Amino acid sequence: MxxxxxxxxxxxxxxxxxxxWVVGAFILIPVIYAFLGGFKxxxxxxxxxxxxxxxxxxxxxxxxLGSGSFWLQMWNSTFIAVATTVLTVALAxxxxxxxARYAFRGRELLFTVFTAGLMFPFAVAILPIFVLLxxxxxLDNPLGVILTQAAFGLPLTIIILRxxxxxxxxxIEEAAIIxxxxxxxxxxxxxxxxxxxxxxxxxxxxxxxSWNNFMLPLVVFSEEASWTLPxxxxxxxxxxxxxxxxxxxxLVLAMVPALGFYALAERHLVGGLTAGATKG
Amino acid sequence: MxxxxxxxxxxxxxxxxxxxxxxxxxLTITLFLLPAFxxxxxxxxxxILVAGYSSAFRWNGFGGLPTNFIGFDNFTRLFGTEIFAxxxxxxxxxxxxxxxxxxxxxxxIAMLLNQRIRGRALYxxxxxxxxxxxxxxTGVLFSLILSPGTGMANRLLSVFGIESEWLAxxxxxxxxxFLVMTWKYFGFHMMIYLAGRQNIPNELIEAAQIDGxxxxxxxxxxxxxxLGPTIRISIFLSVIYTIQLFDLVWILTGGGPSHSxxxxxxxxxxxxxxxxxxxxxxxxxxxMFVLSLVFALIYQRFVMRRDLEGATTNIGGxx
Numbered sequence: 001m002x003x004x005x006x007x008x009x010x011x012x013x014x015x016x017x018x019x020x021w022v023v024g025a026f027i028l029i030p031v032i033y034a035f036l037g038g039f040k041x042x043x044x045x046x047x048x049x050x051x052x053x054x055x056x057x058x059x060x061x062x063x064x065l066g067s068g069s070f071w072l073q074m075w076n077s078t079f080i081a082v083a084t085t086v087l088t089v090a091l092a093x094x095x096x097x098x099x100a101r102y103a104f105r106g107r108e109l110l111f112t113v114f115t116a117g118l119m120f121p122f123a124v125a126i127l128p129i130f131v132l133l134x135x136x137x138x139l140d141n142p143l144g145v146i147l148t149q150a151a152f153g154l155p156l157t158i159i160i161l162r163x164x165x166x167x168x169x170x171x172i173e174e175a176a177i178i179x180x181x182x183x184x185x186x187x188x189x190x191x192x193x194x195x196x197x198x199x200x201x202x203x204x205x206x207x208x209x210s211w212n213n214f215m216l217p218l219v220v221f222s223e224e225a226s227w228t229l230p231x232x233x234x235x236x237x238x239x240x241x242x243x244x245x246x247x248x249x250x251l252v253l254a255m256v257p258a259l260g261f262y263a264l265a266e267r268h269l270v271g272g273l274t275a276g277a278t279k280g
Numbered sequence: 281m282x283x284x285x286x287x288x289x290x291x292x293x294x295x296x297x298x299x300x301x302x303x304x305x306x307l308t309i310t311l312f313l314l315p316a317f318x319x320x321x322x323x324x325x326x327x328i329l330v331a332g333y334s335s336a337f338r339w340n341g342f343g344g345l346p347t348n349f350i351g352f353d354n355f356t357r358l359f360g361t362e363i364f365a366x367x368x369x370x371x372x373x374x375x376x377x378x379x380x381x382x383x384x385x386x387x388x389i390a391m392l393l394n395q396r397i398r399g400r401a402l403y404x405x406x407x408x409x410x411x412x413x414x415x416x417x418t419g420v421l422f423s424l425i426l427s428p429g430t431g432m433a434n435r436l437l438s439v440f441g442i443e444s445e446w447l448a449x450x451x452x453x454x455x456x457x458f459l460v461m462t463w464k465y466f467g468f469h470m471m472i473y474l475a476g477r478q479n480i481p482n483e484l485i486e487a488a489q490i491d492g493x494x495x496x497x498x499x500x501x502x503x504x505x506x507l508g509p510t511i512r513i514s515i516f517l518s519v520i521y522t523i524q525l526f527d528l529v530w531i532l533t534g535g536g537p538s539h540s541x542x543x544x545x546x547x548x549x550x551x552x553x554x555x556x557x558x559x560x561x562x563x564x565x566x567x568m569f570v571l572s573l574v575f576a577l578i579y580q581r582f583v584m585r586r587d588l589e590g591a592t593t594n595i596g597g598x599x
Contacts, residue, residue: 013397020403023389027406027463030421033432046430095316098309110313117324121524121572123545124565127552128327128334131341151323154316183308212414214527219553230416234531237420244424251421255413262412266405269412273468274475 031255038249045245060249070253072225073232076142077257080217080228081210083146088153088206089161089199095154096161097187101173111162117155122215130219144220145228149210157202160275164198165191201272204265211258229254328569334562341558354563364564367544370454371522377458378518386466387511390473391499404474408467415464419531422460423447447533450540457532457541464528469514476510477503512584516576523572544568 037045038060040053048054064070099111129148130139138144168191176186192199214230221227227235233254240246262269335354337346358364389407393400410418425432426446434443446456480503488498526545529535535542535550544564552561 013395016392016395016397019389019392020397020399024403024406027410027467030425030432030463033425034421042430046435049432049435091316091319094312098312102305102309104306104309110317113325114316114320117320119520119572119576120324120328121520121568123524123526123548124331124569124572125324125327127341127548127558127561127565128330129323130553131330131558132323132327147319148323151319154320154324158316187312208412212412212416214414214416214530215549230414233416233420237423244427244430247420247424251417254417258412258414258417259409262409266408270408270471274472 031252034248034252034255037245038252040245042243042245057245060246061253063246064250064253069224069227069232070250073227073229074257076226077211077228077230080142080145080149081207083142084149084153084210085203085206087146087150088157089203091150092154092157092161092202093192093195093199094187096158096165097191099158100162100165111158114155114158117152118159120152122152126215126219129216133220139220140223140226141220142226145213145216148216148220149206149213153206153209157206160202160272161195161198164195168194200265201268201275204268205272207261208258208269211261331562331565331569334559335566337559339559339562340556341552342556346559348559350559354560355567357560358563358567363539363542363547364544366539367542367547370541370543373454374458374461374522374525375519378461378522379515382458382462382466383469383511383514383518385462386469386514387473387507389466390470390477391503393470394474394477404471408471410464411468413464415527416531418460418464419528422456422463423532426456447541448537450537453533453537453541457529460528460532465518469518472510472514473507476507480506509584516579516584519575519579520572523568523575 033049036053037049039056039058040048041055041057044054095114099107133139133141133144133148136144138147172190172194173186176190181189212230213228214234217228217231221231224235233250236250237247334346336349336351338348338350338353339346393403393407424430428434428443428445428448431446433446437443444452446452484506485498485502488502493501524545525543526549529541529543529546530549533541535546544567548561548564548568550561551557551564
């Protein structure tokens with residue numbers, strides 16, 4: 001009896017693993033193909049797409065790593081992502097603080113205006129934004145991308161931070177005020193440090209959003225010197241259309257920062273995305 | 281979604297400050313809100329209004345505001361084109377594919393990874409990973425894999441006697457695009473479902489099993505209804521995303537071959553930036569906006585209504 005009871009429990013997980021392996025293969029094979037392909041010669045790529053390279057050609061990878069444009073794009077992407085995040089989180093924290101802890105006429109209306117921003121597809125605004133940035137001379141200027149990304153990042157960031165600021169008990173605020181804290185002092189020295197987990201979550205969301213953004217840099221940056229990584233990849237593909245192995249190497253190297261960041265911040269990223277979707 | 285859960289939150293306001301400090305209070309409120317508000321007004325609200333305004337003009341995008349007023353001509357012209365009809369058709373196809381194939385698949389995988397199987401944490405991390413790769417990386421990678429000459433897909437499938445031009449063939453381009461979307465996004469929906477599943481008390485499911493319900497019946501009558509709100513939100517996100525789909529299509533096909541994978545956002549970018557018909561392109565963006573808004577309102581009014589009531593009472597209770 002004992003034996004019979006145990007046996008089905010064991011065999012039951014086997015089909016589950018089988019399914020998980022098939023899905024895992026679906027996800028991983030394209031990435032492994034790119035990684036190995038980057039080490040192959042183009043002539044080998046079509047004949048032997050799956051196996052290990054016959055001779056490991058490192059030139060594709062080292063050429064990309066030795067090129068100035070790759071590192072320039074990496075730097076541009078990083079700079080824009082960090083600046084966007086600092087600006088978004090700073091402005092959203094100030095606004096979220098007011099929305100969470102001050103009662104005044106029209107507060108909910110104002111908050112609704114911000115939350116309605118979640119419904120505005122970015123693609124709808126891209127043409128007027130282009131015209132606006134051109135008028136202010138912000139084309140080919142990182143500031144044009146940073147300001148726009150921050151503006152569109154505000155709604156979600158304010159919503160998440162407001163929710164978190166609300167959960168901090170009023171007694172703490174009263175105690176701080178009695179001890180002579182100004183509103184900004186309370187915000188800066190007490191609320192923000194307490195909100196560190198929420199700040200981390202919204203920062204991770206802002207960084208990933210900025211890093212992967214394509215549509216906005218595409219219309220704002222025409223000069224190669226200001227290109228971000230996605231623009232660089234697209235251009236590289238056009239330039240080396242027949243040199244598939246070289247493009248694969250470029251892709252793999254461009255994946256590294258995103259996947260490394262994901263490995264570090266997985267908890268915050270998944271937590272932020274699912275909280276935004278399920279709790280709202 | 282958050283937009284829906286405002287009303288009752290206003291019930292418990294912070295303690296009003298003493299009257300003496302009133303002026304300082306208003307100063308604080310203004311100073312703290314102003315930067316965010318100005319930026320939001322200037323770069324989110326104003327552009328959308330301008331898009332609406334310029335859709336009524338024939339305009340190449342230069343020289344201040346548009347002047348050549350033509351009323352609804354841009355819209356009548358747009359609605360008469362074959363390309364726009366195709367855009368709508370592609371939207372419908374992708375939404376149907378997503379709701380009928382991608383989301384059930386994500387749900388099944390989420391349920392699978394909710395079981396106690398070895399290595400499930402690793403599976404979750406791997407399945408979600410494509411979501412963090414940019415659309416451009418994904419698009420370029422798959423354009424190489426699906427390329428007819430040297431691509432891996434044909435090499436792999438030739439074992440089964442299948443070969444195709446994939447992205448270059450009007451018959452296979454949409455399924456190929458959908459496959460890439462699934463590769464990139466199913467992990468996101470899986471994570472949402474996993475989070476939703478974790479909010480369901482295990483006692484409910486165990487009770488059903490003790491009462492002798494089969495695994496399928498437990499899922500069908502306990503888990504699935506309780507996951508309802510999560511599923512409805514993931515459908516919502518999926519549709520809103522599909523309405524403005526741009527990056528992947530632009531990289532993979534550019535909308536081709538001969539418009540057979542074009543989306544509204546791609547058409548808009550073509551006319552707005554390549555042909556300098558900004559007024560006409562604005563009309564397309566207005567259609568995207570109205571579609572999103574109408575869908576959101578109807579969906580929230582009729583489909584997510586129950587969830588809304590649940591959510592608001594929850595919030596009232598928690599605070």
